[in-house]
Amino acid sequence: MSLVLNEEQTLLQSTARDFLLTNSPVDEFRKLRDSRDALGYSAELWQQIADLGWAGIIIPEQYGGLEFGFQGLAAIIEETGHTLLASPLISSSVLSASALVLGGNEKQKNDFLPQLANGSITLALALEDGNHHDPLGVTTSANPSDGGWLVNGRKVFVMDGHSADQLILVARTSGAAGESQGLSLFLVDAASAGITRTRTTMVDGRNAANIELENVAVGADQLLGTVDDGWTILEPVLDRGRIALAAELLGSAWEAFNRTVEYLKEREQFGVKIGSFQALQHRASIMYTELELSNSVVMHAASAVDDDPAGLPAIASLAKARMNDVSKLVTNEAVQMHGGIGVTDELDIGLFLKRSRVAMQLLGDSGYHKDRYATLNGY
């Protein structure tokens, strides 16, 4: 475990920071949102990002990736939180890449990983059946048919699901909701018969989709991992996604915080800077302590993925629960401390607030992760 970045990782992070500030400042995201862009992110920018190697950063070199490690990826994702970058980095390069790397067979890896890494395709994980994160509660069914399966169900809140070329479907081949045994993962072309995708307009202005699955025929070669045993892949994949989201939330919380502290130094009321008021100073200082603690927790979680310890599930839940709570605190305070202008659309602070709520909900809210953490620790 290392809680400081090494030279290469530090360089990567500062390169990412410079690139993002130049090519995708918050203004760019605002333009995307205002134009109701069909894709939900800039295809041109995504290609640039892939050219930098970020899309395939955790993919082994033999499949066209950089094989740089998760801590490097987390450092980049943290930077994307600062500029509110909309991109398939988490859906495709973290969740789907991890699913293929951890569970794909040689053919599947060769077919998809190089294209994922070079930016020519994106993948999305179609997981949730309902409005709360509940991976074991999946009831989307996959019933045997013609040596393969027919998948039926409805997926919601699928990150970048509207634009992805391939979908990884989580479906139940046996067992009942709540059981880990009986879940299976399938890799399907998003244009397959029986798939109807609807882009959902979400509060954060990014790409998400509801997906109807009606007798979607999948063959045995589309199974990712082994039948009924998808949980052994899905759980570590989700933990990687949770840690990536925690890193994004860390970056966006720091950005909202820093902007707020700057405002406290500029804004005058009663003839003085409002930052001189102790009521505001103490609240800012408490947020600062939480953010410092968060730096350690998120960095530890990212390094844990590379070290792959048995404790990853608890470490991931610790990170996601903490960042959910800290992001909520900081974005709420950021709006409050900006006062009237904080609730206007003109100011960027509201964009951070909105993204926060979506990222908090993705892959588990605080209640989900505190419960999981307690269970993993035997209480």
Add this chain to the structure above:
Amino acid sequence: MSMESLDQFRSEVRQWLADNCPVSQRTPAQPGEQYWGGRRAEFPNADAQLWFERMRDKGWTAPEWPAEYGGGGLDEAQAKILKDEMKAIAARPPLVSLGIWMLGPALLEYGNQQQKEKYLTAIVRGEHRWCQGYSEPGYGSDLAGVQCRAEDKGDHYLVNGSKIWTSRADVADWIFCLVRTNTDAIKQEGISFLLIDMETEGISTSLIELISGESEFCQTFFDNVKVPKENLVGEADKGWSVAKSLLKHERKLMSEMGTDIPSVDPRTIARDYVSYNAEGKIANSEIRRQLAEYDMYIQAVGLTHFRGFEERMHNIQGNSPLIMKYVGTEAERLKGEALLALMGSSALGWEGDEFSATEKQALRQWAMSKTLTIAGGTHEIQLNIIAKRILQLPQ
């Protein structure tokens, strides 16, 4: 030091501890089982004495102090290894000492050669027990308001006034004091740092009973107390720098309390006091949430200690040291409340045989945790420091 030699050092330390730490010294010390040293000290038992003497002879009562003063001469990385290895077997500190935690580091920075030789050596050998003379009845958070007066009488200072929250002054041999040597200067400018022998004529001490029922703190009165000039640390009127340096070490110590092995731990012992549902979850979901939140907070604090250490090893200038007193004592506060929640009425027994020693200890831990967010600079003072020094908010 290279990684290889650090690994080598670790295995040597581990072996030495295995060979030398008595088995009875490998559990968290209960009240009365700690050895504080000093002229009046007695060892709680023979093993505690053996353990202390072995550690003292290694220089490991003060691992990072120079060997010439009886310390271990270890660097920070080595000292952390020693601490980690002691923690791994739950070894008690052989000597609990404000001299080691607070005065020593300040003397190393500001003391003259004679003072270092005299006091540091006596501290590591457990010969002097020190107490702290900082706060006064009217000057707690406003520490620089010190009124206790030290008049220059040529070859000595004449000290008059009183100090409060003097930790175990009733049994201490010496007190380090902030005194006012200049009443004309602005607050911070006229303060001096004096070392005073508690046996000097004119000093008296009374105990203060705390909400925990214990009397760890006292009020100490100085009535025409003569203190030799040689007991001045640093320059006259410039003692505020010494005071701040010492406070930094005090806060560092307090920040680590949250990660020490507590004698009653909410995550282990106290969990026997709740019922579980069929899934093995604590049946009361609110208690369960409270335990998880404490557990998660303490993990975050522990990781941040480790990050701070790693940053120092890599010469990275981080801000985390300035938050650690706040978060470390916040962890203690959460721990105390978690204990009461988990143990219910079992942790509410004040005295008598109807409650076990563990149960009564849990209550004292909770009550004592209330002092931690106050002593050494209150939570609010810590937040002021963060606002001013890190966030640089307008004052």
